[in-house]
Amino acid sequence: MQSTNEKESFRFTAGEMKEIGYKVIDSIVDHYTNLDEKRVHNLKRKEELRPYFDTEIPVRGTDPLDMIDHLNQHAFSNIMHTDHPRFYSFIPAPTNYISAMADALAAGYNVFAGHWMSGSSASEIENITIDWLLKLCGFPESGGGIFVSGGSVANLMAIVTARNTKLKGGEQGAVYFSEQTHSSLTKDLRILGISKEYQRPLAVDKDLKIDIKELRKTIQEDLNSGLKPLMIVGNAGTTNTGAVDPLNELSKVAKQYDLWFHVDGAYGAASIVTDYGKNALRGMELADSLTLDPHKWWFQTFEIGCLLVRKESHLFNAFSTSAEYLEDTKSPLPSEKNYYDYGIQLTRSFRALKFYMSMKVYGLDLFRKSIKKGIEMAEYVERMLRRNPDWKIISPAQMGIVNFQYQPDGVGDEGANELSKRISEQVLQDGYALIITTKIKNRTVLRMCPIHPELTREEIDETIRRMEHFGKELVD
Ligand SMILES: Cc1ncc(COP(=O)(O)O)c(C=O)c1O
Secondary structure (H helix, E strand, O other): OOOHHHOOOOOOOHHHHHHHHHHHHHHHHHHHHHHHHOOOEOOOOHHHHHHHOOOOOOOOOOOHHHHHHHHHHHOOOOOEOOOOOOEOOOOOOOOOHHHHHHHHHHHHOOOOOOOHHHHHHHHHHHHHHHHHHHHHOOOOOOOEEEEEOOHHHHHHHHHHHHHHHHOOOOOOOEEEEEOOOOHHHHHHHHHOOOOHHHEEEEOEOOOOOEOHHHHHHHHHHHHHOOOOEEEEEEEEOOOOOOOEOOHHHHHHHHHHHOOEEEEEOOOHHHHHHOHHHHHHOOOHHHOOEEEEOHHHHOOOOOOOEEEEEOOHHHHHHHHOOOOHHHHHHOOOOOOOOOHHHOOOOOOOOOOHHHHHHHHHHHOHHHHHHHHHHHHHHHHHHHHHHHOOOOEEEEEEEEOOEEEEEEOOOOOOHHHHHHHHHHHHHHHHHHOOOEOOEEEEOOEEEEEEOOOOOOOOHHHHHHHHHHHHHHHHHHHO
16 A cells, blocks of 8 residues: 555545555454453543644554554444443444444445435435334334434424424424433533523432423413413433333323424334333324434434424424525425524435444344344343342333342441442453433442343343342451
8 A cells, every 4th residue: 555654635545545444344243243242331531541642743654454443443443332232321323233334335425415406315204214213113104303312412403493482483392301311402401502491300209210290380370471382392211210201191181281292213113113112102192293313222323313293394494594505405396395494404414324224134123023022021130130129220211221229138228339339340350331420319220231232041040140249248
């Protein structure tokens, strides 16, 4: 390969490009095939990492093959493998190879998916894929949607759309949501200048679902004091416990008070393709808008989130734009829409491709089976933990998530909180699995979300065995 030190242009020969490409593919294939054998994470401190990456501005070039070797050795090995089968924390990100290759294609062709003129087939593939999701989620024909970077942005856009639809210019309105709602919502409210005065985090019931009585009472109090209610946000699977708010009831309250009804199904909405999800998510189809993240339980690579709306025109009214330099991009045919009119970005990548390609290659049935397996694996974890009375189930398996504590006889509540932290630290150090803590009803608990389709029961047994071993050692 010609030395990149002396390069006069960005071009490589076809042979060089293939050589670089093959090395990239070899690295990715190695990642996919050997992941199970690797530690789940390698957390390095900043001072350890820094020396690996030259901090000087690189005025002269470097050999790309050496560069890839270096990155494999020092960058990709020093991360948490969120796609590892035994990564049980946050919302794990098990991906699929087709999705990764689709990203490479979309980047390689550098498809501009912002308007019909430049990315007509990208727009059409996005239209088709959004239609699949609308159908699967039970939304009407009038519906629409858009792929975005993730759930945080989808929730933000839902608030913007609600505000644009329900409020007159300059008006403010209150937003109602359970205290178990994902932190992105309050961040979004803050970004949009919706102050605390208009934020209504509501108490949850014993199952950590929004308390409908409390909701009605709060709306009524706001009305009595002259404050306008704007929207209700329901959870279709909270991040903490997988709890689903009573969506049918929320929809009724929203209708009664003429409020926007948004559902955050960033994680849980994918389960709608299973019988479990169809039952648990009743009422989700009544939402005015729905956040759903393909980069969570649809096994897609980052970043792909999605906002669906009941009426596509609501999205258009909230986000459409025009400028003299965009005039020529307007098609005379309304069906040839410009996605810049439906979201925040003008320049946007071809996110739809990975979802489209992986659905086409694998088929919906495989997604259904894989999601169902995740739900069952969390139930399996719960069953296995219940065999030993030293484990206390704090929130039972639901929507693929289970929370628990190690609390043998003689260990008080404070001691159990401390043990959760210490066991999690030991698991982290051990590297076989990754389990971190969260707080539920003031208890510090261990949380598992075992949704990787290739995870085995034996791996779960071994994970529990190791946690028990660490727990025992800490108590003795
Ligand atoms: C329920 C829920 N909503 C929203 C988000 C935010 O999504 P993202 O991280 O894709 O922005 C998450 C992330 O885990 C989530 O679990």
